[in-house]
Amino acid sequence: MIEKRQGAVKQITSHSNPIVKEIKGLVAQRKHRSQSGLFVAEGLKLATDALEAGWGVRYLALGPEARDNPVAQKAAAAAKARGALILEASTAVMSAMTRKDNPQMVVGVYEQKLLGARDIDPAGTTLWVALDRVRDPGNLGTIIRTVDAVGGAGVMLVGDCTDPFAVEAVRATMGSLFHVPLAKLGKDEFKSLAEKWPGTVAATHLKGSVDYRTPDYAEPVLLVMGNEQKGLEDDMAAACRTLIRIPQVGQADSLNLAVATGVALYEIRRKHLEL
DSSP states (O other): OOOOOTTOEEEEOOTTOHHHHHHHHHHHOHHHHHHHTEEEEESHHHHHHHHHTTOOEEEEEEOGGGGGOHHHHHHHHHHHHTTOEEEEEOHHHHHHHHTOSSOOSEEEEEEOOOBOGGGOOOTTOOEEEEEESOOOHHHHHHHHHHHHHTTOOEEEEESSOOOTTSHHHHHHHTTGGGTSOEEEEOHHHHHHHHHHOSSEEEEEOTTOOEETTSOOOOSSEEEEEOBTTTBSOHHHHHTOSEEEEOOOOSSOSOOOHHHHHHHHHHHHHHTTSOO
């Protein structure tokens, strides 16, 4: 485990430092992230977003460029005040941490947040997205970012989904991870929630007979999207009240999951808000 010297500053010069090794493990392996409840986010923007949103920060590593950057120094001071250990590292050490030749000037280690089925209360919300077995971290991150853009309440991860705290997924959110609640649900938990959902439960599906522009999308809306390759499983589709389709006129046999989700989300919001 990483040493816990909170609210201090530590210089790191060796690639073999235990902190460097642990951060490398968080970057590389899901099991390390799951066991520790921590994850890595790269970049000054994400560090600022996390701090402004009140997320717990365990470590903030600063490369040489950050030492003369007032925004980076402000972030470091805020993180230190919350008990984080500030790491001053060379470019080579930052590269070792992130496994990149050109690392960001700031790398943060944050505490994960995941809701459960019991934490989801649709009352007072307008829009949630549920993802069935999404596998691509770039798709997941882009969907989280899009949900943020339309003012959605959160994203449900149903079944065996990719890790939302993987570096690739975090990067694709562009900071929206720190603003959009995420929930992890089993399939049966999702079905139970969908059955009791007070508003619209709509899913894109190959058997969908309703044009996505047709429903009124009574709030709160639960938009359900399927796996990139196999789409939405039949039993998941059966739990949804409306199966919609997005018309296509070209030769492509399908839309990218993140694109399809974005198209549907903006149509849903258009019914209620001028975006």
